[in-house]
Amino acid sequence: MSNLIEVSGLTKSFGDTVVLQGVDFTAESGTVTALLGPSGSGKTTILRSMNVLETPDAGLVRIGDASIDFATPPDRRAVKALRARSGMVFQSHHLFPHKTVLGNLIEGPVQVQGRPVDEATADARTLLEQVGLAGREDAYPAELSGGQQQRVGIARALALRPEVLLLDEPTSALDPELVGEVLAVIRDLAAENWTLVIVTHEVRFAQDVADQVLFLDGGVVAERGGAEVLTDPREERTRRFLARMLDER
Numbered sequence: 269m270s271n272l273i274e275v276s277g278l279t280k281s282f283g284d285t286v287v288l289q290g291v292d293f294t295a296e297s298g299t300v301t302a303l304l305g306p307s308g309s310g311k312t313t314i315l316r317s318m319n320v321l322e323t324p325d326a327g328l329v330r331i332g333d334a335s336i337d338f339a340t341p342p343d344r345r346a347v348k349a350l351r352a353r354s355g356m357v358f359q360s361h362h363l364f365p366h367k368t369v370l371g372n373l374i375e376g377p378v379q380v381q382g383r384p385v386d387e388a389t390a391d392a393r394t395l396l397e398q399v400g401l402a403g404r405e406d407a408y409p410a411e412l413s414g415g416q417q418q419r420v421g422i423a424r425a426l427a428l429r430p431e432v433l434l435l436d437e438p439t440s441a442l443d444p445e446l447v448g449e450v451l452a453v454i455r456d457l458a459a460e461n462w463t464l465v466i467v468t469h470e471v472r473f474a475q476d477v478a479d480q481v482l483f484l485d486g487g488v489v490a491e492r493g494g495a496e497v498l499t500d501p502r503e504e505r506t507r508r509f510l511a512r513m514l515d516e517r
Contacts, residue, residue: 272297272463273318273432274335278327280313280487287313288324289487295480297431298461302474304498305484306509311467314484315434318465319356320347332431355425357435361417363409369396369420370405373427381428388427395423399453415446419453426457433457435466471498471513483509 273295280288288310295301303311316322318329324338331353336342363372373392377383396402399419409417418438425433435454439447451473458464458477468474474481481497482489483506491503501507 271295272332273301273465274328274330275314275318276328278314278317278324278329278338280310280317280322280324287487288317288327291327291484291487291489293480293482293489293492295463295465297463299479300458300464300466300477301480301482302478303465303467303482303484304469304471304474304509305490309484310487311484312436315356315436315465315467318432319351319354319434321356352428353430354432354434355428355430357418357421357425357433357438359437360441361409361421363417363420363424365409368406368408369401369412372409372420373424376424376428392423392427395426396420398426398456399423400449413446414442415449418442418446418450422450422453422457432463432465435464435468437467437469439468439470469513471510474498485509 271294276292278288278291291310291314293301303314305311313322317324326338328335328337329350331350334349334353336346336350364375367375370389370392373395374385374388377388377391378385393405396405399422401416401419412420438454439450442450451470455477475495475498478495481493481495483491483497485505491497491501491506497506498510501510
């Protein structure tokens with residue numbers, strides 16, 4: 269099976285602060301890649317670089333048949349093509365407060381992709397059922413719990429029909445009792461063979477669903493592998509991080 273995702277030699281600095289130092293990884297279609305590591309290790313910057321919300325200083329990102337080599341500034345067409353291959357789910361859902369749930373879901377497909385309203389609406393209703401929110405089409409974000417809003421955020425990303433879903437700590441802004449409902453949706457997506465790249469501190473969840481685990485520290489991939497990275501890590505810094513995370517839960 270060929271790789272759907274290729275990230276090679278990704279580097280990024282903010283001023284004098286080096287955030288990424290030559291990050292490399294690949295992922296096959298239908299797999300889950302979990303990015304774990306301490307705060308400031310570069311996890312979110314990787315996701316934002318894959319969607320060109322951040323422009324790396326160097327390196328290559330490819331999703332499907334769209335790629336950018338950041339050795340030279342990318343043109344707008346290349347950026348649009350790469351962005352079209354992925355959907356982004358943020359720490360905070362970033363829903364339009366003045367639009368209904370249905371309005372939030374059809375905005376991208378209709379305004380960005382030019383799809384017919386009827387088609388986008390039918391897709392949106394199916395997605396809302398998938399994330400457990402059927403019947404809430406006419407609700408506004410302020411009428412929903414944080415967990416429900418995040419599930420709408422996931423449905424909104426899926427509405428764009430991406431090849432890859434990028435999730436940046438999708439449960440970190442939620443009250444503890446709401447975390448499970450969002451993780452359940454992500455678990456279902458993994459079971460349906462969506463290709464996911466997720467930044468998370470939910471170690472046990474990552475252990476359950478991830479095909480590939482990357483532990484980042486200081487802007488480099490310090491350890492990589494399957495679930496054994498989380499159950500039997502080789503590196504001392506990985507062990508320290510996991511011990512601290514599991515102790516906090």
